[in-house]
Each structure stands twice: as C-alpha cells, then as structure tokens.
Amino acid sequence: MIKRICLLGIMIFSLVLPSAAWSKTYKVSPADSSVDFEITHQIGFTTGIIPISEGAIDADEKTYKLKKLSLTLDAKGINTYNEDRDAAATSADFFNTEKFPTINLSSVEISEKTLTAQVTIKDITKKVIFDYKLMGTGKTDEGKAKTLVYVSGKLSKKDFNLAYNVTDENGQPLLGDDVDVLLRLVGIE
Numbered sequence: 001m002i003k004r005i006c007l008l009g010i011m012i013f014s015l016v017l018p019s020a021a022w023s024k025t026y027k028v029s030p031a032d033s034s035v036d037f038e039i040t041h042q043i044g045f046t047t048g049i050i051p052i053s054e055g056a057i058d059a060d061e062k063t064y065k066l067k068k069l070s071l072t073l074d075a076k077g078i079n080t081y082n083e084d085r086d087a088a089a090t091s092a093d094f095f096n097t098e099k100f101p102t103i104n105l106s107s108v109e110i111s112e113k114t115l116t117a118q119v120t121i122k123d124i125t126k127k128v129i130f131d132y133k134l135m136g137t138g139k140t141d142e143g144k145a146k147t148l149v150y151v152s153g154k155l156s157k158k159d160f161n162l163a164y165n166v167t168d169e170n171g172q173p174l175l176g177d178d179v180d181v182l183l184r185l186v187g188i189e
Contacts, residue, residue: 023067026147026187028055033185035073039157040176042168048080048089053102057187059147064134066110066149069117071183073103093164096122115151121160128155130181145189155179 030052038047051074058068076097078089090097100122108127109116119128130153137147157163157177165173 023058023060024145024147024189026057026059026145026189028052028057028071029186029188030054032188034183035071036182036184038180039178042174046080046085046175048078050075050079050103051077055185055187057147057149057185059134059137059149059187061137061147064136065112066107066115066132066134068110069105069107069115069132069149069151069185071105071185073105074101075103075121076101094162119155119160121155121162124160126159128153130183140188147187149183149185149187151181151183151185153181155181 033052033055035050035052036047037050038045040046053072053074055071056068057066059066075095076090078086078095078097080086080089089095092098095103104120105117107115107117110132113131113133114129115132116127116129118125130151132149132151135148135150137145140146155178157175157179165175167173
C-alpha cells in the first residue's frame, strides 16, 4: 500500500515537474513596455499612452503560452500629446484620476491566442477579451531572462461609464465609443 502511494506520488510529480520547470514569472519593465490607445475623434484619431506602474507575466517558455498577466496602470499619467486633452481625460468627466488613480487588468482565463481579463477603470470592473502573442524569450544585456508579449483589443467607453462626449454642429458625437488598445510588454525575471 505504501509502495503504491509512493509510486503514485512520483508519477504525479513527474507529470507536474516538466510544466512547472518551464513556467517563469517576469516582472513587467515599465521603461521597456507601453500601453497605447486610439479612439476616433472628430474626423480623425486621438492616440495616447498610459504609463505602467507595475505588472507581472507568467509564461511557459516551452510552449510560448501565457499563463497569467496582471498590470496596474497610472491613470494620472495619461498622455495624448495635448495638454488640454490630457487635462480633460484625467478630469472627473472621464477617468476622475483624483479619486481613481489606477487602471487594473488581471487575466482570468487564457486560451491559445486570447486572454480574458478583469479590467477595472474607475470603480467598474468588466471582463474584456484580448488577443495576445507571446513573442519569445531571451536574455537582457545583464544576462537576466526576458520575454515579450503583445496584447491587443477593444474597450467600450460606455462599459466603464466614460460617457462624456461633446457634439458637433449636427449633433454628432465627436468621440467614438470604442477604444483600441495595444500593450507591448517586456517582462524581466
């Protein structure tokens, strides 16, 4: 009986070890990573970036699959390359960064090429589906393990109560509802 239990334990350990040995946790490097967004504005686009405060990437080096992703973004640092627009974006009409200084993303389900994440903007949390690609792993100049992940998707402003808008002379809203998001994440072990 004891032999069977020991044998079963060894078998389970040998099945779990290979996947655990290849999975690593990387700390997102804010200096090397970016969160970019784009939204229609009038008859053009407004683009910008949101700084990353911190984050973590769990990845399987053997299969190039993402296991887990979490990010905290600095909403106060939104940059649309226009000071007046930045002031409007951080105001109570949009992100209300005095009350809600961060935006959070945490994966809840990951498949071959998509990840479902809980995204929290202001006091609203919604599930959002993103496409992702784990680009590979390598080494930094200092010899530390490194990985690169691209994540892309769309957020609806209305889902997060970011409903402020102005209209043109014909009553048409100047801002679109959908926000395209692209995360370029560099993780360092």
